Amino acid sequence: MTVEKRKMHSPDLTQRNINAITELFPTVITETLDPDGNPVRTVDFDALRQELSEHIVEGPHERYQLDWPGKRAAAFVANTPIAETLRPVREESVEFDTTKNLFIEGDNLDTLKLLQQSYLGKVKLIYIDPPYNTGNDFIYDDDFAESTADYLARSGQKSETGDRLVANTEANGRFHSDWLSMLYPRLRLARNLLAENGLMFISIDSGEVASLRLMCDEVFGASNFVDALVWQKKVSPSNDSQFFSNDYETILVYARLKRPGVIERLERNDQHNKYYTNPDGDPRGRWNSVVATSNKTAAERPNLYYLIRNPSGVEVWPPVRPRGSTPAMPCRN
Template sequence: MLLQGNNLLSLHSLKHVKSIYGQVKLIYIDPPYNTGKDSFNYNDNFNHCTWLTFMKNRLEIAYEFLREDGVIFIQCDDNEQAYLKVLCDEIFGRENFVATICWEKKTSPQNDAKWLSDNHDFILIYARNKKVWRPNLLPRTKEMDARYTNPDNDPRGPWMGGDLSVRTYNLNYDFPITTPSGRIVNPPTGRSWRTSREGFKKLLTDNRIYFGKNGNNVPTIKRFLNEVKNGITSLTVWAAKDVGTNLIAKNEIKALFDNKNSHIEAAEIRNQNFQEVSQENYSNDNIRIHNKVATPLFATPKPEALLKRIIEISTAQGDLVMDFFAGSGTTLAVAHKMHRKWVGIEQMDYIENITKKRLEMVVYGEQGGISKAVGWKSGGEFVYAKLASFNALYKEKIQNSTEQKELENIYEDLEQKAFLDYHIDLQAILKDKEFKDLNLENKKEILRLLLDSNMDYLPYGDIKDAVYGVDKNTIELNEIFYKD
C-alpha cells in the first residue's frame, strides 16, 4: 500500500487497520537528518529540539506497529545520531538496542571538506523485543565458498584449514604432537591446543587433521563446507562494495526515469481529489507508464542493495515492511521484488510522478537495482491512496500562490468551502484597510491562520456527512479498508 499524506496523521489513521497495526516485521526510515541542506525535499533544517520532537512523535507510534518479533532500522548521520540514540533508548528501551550499523555511503574523499571528509552514515537498529527477535544469516558468497578446497581428496568434500591452537592457555591441552614425517610440534608459546589428547586422537582417526602435502606441517583442523552454516552473521560495518553508495542510488533512479522506454511524464501535480483511492494491478499485458520526462534526483537516495541487506537479515517472504518516509520508493521497490508485503507513506507531491511510477515499473518487471540478483520478473499489486484533504488543500494553495490576483481567487473558496476558525469573520478581514495594505507573504500567513487546523483532513467518522460531499465510491472503499 502506498499512501500520500502527512506521515504522522497517516500512521494514526492506519492504527485502525488490523492487518497492519501490530503486524509489521520491519520498519525502515530515512528521515530528514537536520543538516540544513534540505536533502530530502522536507524541511531538513529544523532546530535541534524541534527535530527531536518531530522524531519522537513518529517513533512512538511506529513502535506500536511492530510485531513482538519486529525491528526498526533508522538511518541518520553524525549530526543527530547521539541524540537519536538516547531518544530511541527511551521509546524502545535500552535493553532492545541491537546495534549501530556504519554504512560507507561514498568512496571518494571530499577534498574541500573543512575538517574531515565524511563518508559514512549510521543505521540504528532496535527490536521491539530483543529477547525474541533474531537476525537472519546473510547468504554465503561464491568468494567465501571458493576458500574451501580439497587437497587430500577427502570424500566429504571441500574444506578449509583452521588453527588448532587457541590463545587461552590450558595445561591439559599443552602436549606435543608428532607429524607423519616424525617432526615434534608443540603449541606456540603462551597458547595451547584447542582440544585434549583424547580429543586430538578422535579428530586424527576421523581424518580431520591435516599436516600438509608432505606430512611435515603444523597440524590444522579441517572445517568442511557441508558442515558450516548456510549463511553468515552480519557485521556492523557495511562496505560500499557490498551494499552500494549514494552515487549508485542516484544512478539507479536516473536509469529508471531516463530510459526512453520507461519515461514518466513530468507535469506539475495539480490539486487533485484527495479522496481518491485506487488499486493498481499489473501484468505484462497491462502497463500504465507514460512516455515523456525529466526526473528530479534526490540528494542522498539509498541504493537498492542497502535495502536488500536490511530486508534479508530482518524478514522472510510474506512479512510486512513499512517505510513512512518513502521518498523515491526504494524500500517499497526492494520489498516488492523480494516478495514482502509493504506499506509506504510519503507527503510530498513527487509521490505521484516518482514513487508511484517507480512502483508501477517494478510491478511491470523493471530490471534495475537488485532485480537480477533476486530473480525479479514482474507481478503483484498495490493500493494507492491519499488522505482526504480539506483545509490542508487550501493551505497548500495559499502557500503556493505567487501573485495578489491568484490569492484573491482563493478568498471566495475559503468562505464557501473551507472550514474557518469559528469566531472568524472573513469578509470583515478582507475589507480591513490594514489587511489590504499588507504584502503578499503577510496576507498568506494570515489566511493560513484563519483556517481551522482540526479540519486539515477529514475524519473517517464524518465521511458520510453531506457537508463534506464525499462520493459514494470513496465511502465504500473506506468501509472496505477499515472493516474488521
C-alpha cells in the first residue's frame, strides 16, 4: 500500500495571480526587491491601471530612459576606487622590455579601473563578447561584501582567472536586471578608455540586443551609435530548434565621438584590383562596367529614368520594360 505524499503548504496565490496577469498583460511585469531584499517579479500597478483604463491615467513623471532595479548600485560600482595593482610576470613574458603588446589576466572590472590612469582616452578599439544572458550563462558577481571563501562555498563557481561567477537562470527574479547591472559599469569604464576616434564593438545575440542598445545609447550617447553589424555564425540549420533556426548574431558598434572619418577605408589590394581592367587604355586607369538599370518600371519610379550622355556625346536611356518584368541587361542608344 502506497501513501500519497501531500504538500504541507498552501499554494502561493500571489505568484499564481502574477503569472495570470503576465499572460494577459506582459508589459506590466517588472523586476524589483521585496522588503527582505530578495529579487522578485512584481506588477507595475500604474501600468496595469493604464491597460484597464479608457483614458490616460496619471502616474509618476515619465522620461525616456532604460531603468532597472540595481542601476544606481551598478553606477556606484563603476565609480568606486579599488586598492589593487597590476603585477608584471616577467618569467612568462616574451621580450618584456621591448614588446608593444600587453596581456592582462584578472577580474575585468578591476582591470578596467586600473587602466583608467594610464590609458584614459587613448584606446582606438575595444571589442567585448559578454555573456549573452541565455539562461544558461554565468555572469560576473560584483557584490564584494562577502569574502571569497564564503562566496565560493555558496556558489562553487569561478572563472579560469578566479573571477567570481554566478548562474543567471530565467528563474531568477532579476534575470534581466542582474545582467544589465553586470554590464553597465564595464561599459562606462570602457568608454572612458576610448580615444576621440575610438570605436567599441560588442557581440550579442537576439535575446538582449534591444536592452544592450538602449544601455549603450545612454552610456555612449544615441548620436554615437554607428551601426548594428550582422554576421552569420553558422551555415547549416539547427533542426532541433524549438522555433526558428537562428544563424546570425549582432555586433553593436559605438563611437566615442561619431564623425566623418571615424571609420577609415582600407587600401585596395591586388584581390580587389583584379575586378578592374583597362581594355581601352583609359588614361584614368582601371575600370569596371555595371548594369545601369532600375528594378522599377518608368511608371513606378519616373525619377529613376533619366538621360546619361557619355563622353562621345551618345545619349543613353535605360530600357523601358513592362511592369513586373526582370531588368534588361543592355541599354539602348
